Amino acid sequence: MTRAASPLEANAAAALADRRLQRALAEVPGGFAAARERAKAALPEFEALRRAARDIKDHTLANLDLYLEEFEDNATAARTKVHWAPTAAAASDIILAICRESAARLITKSKSMVSEEIGLGARLQAAALEVIETDLGDYLLQIRAEAPSHIIAPAIHLGAADIAADFRRHHRQLPPERDLASPEALVSEARGVLREKFLAADVGITGANFLVAATGSAIIVTNEGNADLTLSLPKVHIVLASIEKVVPTLEEAFVLLRLLARSATGQEITAYTTFVTGPRRPQDHDGPEACHVVLLDNGRSDLLGTNLREVLRCIRCGACMNVCPVYGAIGGHAYGSVYPGPIGAVLTPALPGTHDGGELAGASTFCGRCESVCPIEIPLVALMRRWRERAFASGSWRQRGMLRAWALLAAHPRAYHLMARLAVATLHLLARGRGAFSRLPFADRWTRTRDFPAPQGHTFQRLWARQQRKQPP
């Protein structure tokens, strides 16, 4: 999988120059955002649900240990095997062991951000297991060996022509004269190829949108139905989910489900919302014989009880990135993380093994649009600021120096005002009557793409003081 290792700015420059990506970015995120607005307008209780969802999540996180225990008890009672994975490596080990135990060779997989996070695909492939991504967008990326660029629409950066070319290259049974001109034809081709895999798979791995403690169930939502084929056809079903996915009851899950699709794509509900509880029952004629749930920590428990814990409320809807001006300019790959956009900026530095150190949190205008659309009211701007505080505390002398110098100066009004008068007078002189600079030695990063307006020449404080002196009290 290609994942950028270079700093954000270099990635961003490449993304800004990528015309195909820019075309996709001009349409897709905004389309989702507009659809969300329509869905919200059509549901009068939307804001009440947001508040309720936030409270449900906060309550659950404050009692996460107890709810995880309840989940394990009820899942086990339904004959699910529950596994605890403190780290990414542990989770992959557990899943590999399950696959080996069932002599698996072919594995189908539905969308799971967590599986990307832990690099599961690579581990399975290294063990000579064939893994097929079944979410169409993920499948398209898999055959290109690319990483997802959006958590809901991972392949938005690809055009139909790219996909047709990929299929011709990758699908060996595909006759050359077959028409692949339309999206319908491409979907049909993918359906045919993946259908064989679904039917032949030994193990099906899914993520989970939620885990319900009261029933020991996993909730998985899709529009394609690929998760359902993944979890019903093979002999073994593995659910991989991070611990913060737990919700106490079905009733509370419905609150979150009512917000999820609306926030993600503007749909009222996805075509398929599936609740799985344990393996097939003794009298069932289909369904897996074994069902496993792997609970992943990988840095989440380090956030509990800290001023970053609100990150764990996230239900992975993608609404934040759909309205983020930075994401809208550079797309998901530029973030160099499994999780892009605003949520990526606050979650990525918390994950073990990512060497972000808060850089993503630094690349924000703090416009706040993300938190205005977050269905569980995550205070994204405040969280980004907290990461910036951590970065500042451990930053270089030079980085801290500039900010400290300004603050120091601002703390001494007379010196500040003097320096200000000198600076603006100088700049005004340099401007030589022009309204702006098209080039300015110390401000090249600005003037590369914009003119820098010239100051009017005197400070307000100076002019005001003069004016006051002229007027009698």
Added chain:
Amino acid sequence: MATGETKKPRVGLFVTCLVDLMRPSIGFAAVRLLEAAGCDVLVPAAQTCCGQPAYNGGDRASAKALALRTIAAFEGLDYVVAPSGSCAAMLKRHYPRLMAGDAAAEARARAFAERVHELTAFLVDVRGLNAVPGTFAGRVAYHDGCSGLRELAIARQPRALLGAVQGLELVELADREACCGFGGLFSIKYPGISDAIAERKTAAITAAEPALVLAGEIGCLLNIAGKLAREGSDIACRHVAEVLAGEMSAPPIARTQVRK
């Protein structure tokens, strides 16, 4: 004082560092408007910067120190008014948060925050101003600065005041709640991304075909004006206070001459 005469409220103008340095005419426009709204305006000399750069840069300690100084500088005044949504939000919403853990300072900051208002919000919501000195014949677009919009719910007020300007035709921008890409230091830390975001904003502005684009935020205006100028656009940029107060003698931002 004669019986029955209401005392004029004493308003401290929080100039903001960028207005102070770059465009004092905004400050004078603000003063004129506040006086038109029946206020006595004072400008404490001890004010410098609200502390946003430090706060958003992660230097909480410096921001807190600046906040305490600002609060002290505006002691004893009835109101504190800033011609900037971001600075007003900093003083009103974030100063109390900066003092968390320090009960006495937090109380002071809360009391201070009660008196803080953004300029257009103050004029409309507190002073009930519905007539303004300025006139402008032409099409005008208004850009909502993100902090003012999302932290202080400022959108209706500037538009209400612009509605009172004789001859002015207000047009709304497509995706009007979109950021302009300034973001303070973001504009120079990530100039490529900032520029791309600014381009979307100027494209929306150009498409709306106004003669003038206004905002209540000098940071946004420097960014937008600079970008429009680089694009060779004819569209002028000013702070909304300038039009409302009829303070149009200075050239528009980034321009050399006064254009109609």
Added chain:
Amino acid sequence: MLAKIRAALRAGPTDESRRRALEARRAAPVRPPVPARARVPEPERLAQFKACLAAQGTDVLPVAQPSQIPGAVADYLRAHALPLRLRRGADPDLAALPWQDEPALVVTEGPARADESVGLSRAVAGVAETGTLVLASGPHNPVTLAFVPDTHIVVVRCEAIVGGYEEACERLAAELGSPALPRTLNLISGASRTGDIAGRIVKGAHGPRRLAVILVEECRDQRLVP
């Protein structure tokens, strides 16, 4: 892992007060808000259900009585030039239908096979809130019938149409005689679709291309009454 979580939350494993608080909450839950659209009373509820199905692009085939179901199915398959073959589960209600009335229709029983063209299921409930069908897996209702075939047809009785998801769960518990969930509970709100290729919505990405609902508007047969 649990120990680490408890440490982060500053809670001890034998912290009885927390457990008691959760017990209390379970016993007397604060009901979260349920939207008005999930509480539409009859008779508007049926109209809402149908309107949502239509908006999804799901075909609605109303029949007055269960005995008309085989005819409705055969007509539907003929109208769409589909093979007159269907697979159903061992559901006694579906088994008891007069399939002999449509001799051209080949009806088999069991889970879906690889090239299944039409699957027939019975829904435990229909949810008017979003036009959602509620299907519970079991010996009488193989889950694969809802996903493998090209076309999925679902029978729903009008009195099984509830307002919201919460009510649907209650109805399910009543039918199963227990609050415990089956292996799979499917909430289906339309045919399979994807927008992953060039942002265009295309039906039939993996799951059924076509979804049809047979709405039984009257019910005299004893077996279909709970």
